[in-house]
Amino acid sequence: MENLHVNGVSVVYPGRHAGDRVHALDNINLNINSGDFVVALGASGCGKTTLLNLMAGFISPSTGELLLGSKKVSGPGSDRGVVFQKHALLPWLNVMENAEFGLKLQGIPKQKRREIAAKNLALVGLQDFHEQMIYQLSGGMQQRVGIARALTCDPTMLLMDEPMAALDALTRETIQELLLDVWQKTQKMFFFITHSVDEALFLATRLIVMSPRPGRITHTYEIAFNRKFLACRDARAVKSSADFIKMRETVLSIIYGDERAAETVEASHG
Secondary structure, eight states, X not given: OOOEEEEEXXXXXXXXXXXXXXXXXXXXXXXXXXXXXXXXXXXXXXXXXXXXXXXXXXXXXXXXXXXXXTEEOOSOOTTEEEEOSSOOOOTTSBHHHHHTHHHHHTTOOHHHHHHHHHHHHHHTTOTTOTTOBGGGSXXXXXXHHHHHHHHHTOOSEEEEESTTTTSOHHHHHHHHHHHHHHHHHHOOEEEEEOSXXXXXXXXXXXXXXXXXXXXXXXXXXXXXXXXXXXXXXXXXXXXXXXXXXXXXXXXXXXXXXXXXXXXXHHHHHO
């Protein structure tokens, strides 16, 4: 299985004038291995989405490089599936047609691509909804379609940009559990960004905390709350455990400290 290597990556967005440039990321080094579920946390503006966009190939680094296996990431590719905050599905197509769309673009015969899409729709619990139109589905079901579509091209890794931010609390927890089931069954690499500390701790095998702009990885934690859930199937027990609460407070103190520091810097330049 291929691994992702982020080597000395920085991103500076140009402005009209030199002083308008935005230094979004600074010297990011990160390795993601097969079976890792890496979650990025940090205050707003820390560069989480920029880092995901680099992995997706939507943008290029100002310095450094990203390698997926031995291949340099230089643009989007079917080896990386992306699930967006908003589902980005095609409303004029039904569930099956959305799930199989990537394979259709690749020229895969209809019967074959529908077999693959049906397998992934079943993986996310939508085996009985192939003919439903997207507008007939709830927000949580729409995101399930997005996950199935991302899986259908059999990518090496899944990139998820706050895919549950718009969902209600109960649906969000259901999709969190679904994601862990998908991760366990596929053993793909996941890179996931969120603003929710609880969500991050529940999902991650490795948590990275990023500083305010320019974004740097300041803390890394290897954690196993996701495996505890998969063993006991009781999310409430995991999230209410003393270890979970202690880690949540540790991470929150880092993020709040970073936010206060950033506000102090901005005030001094005001």
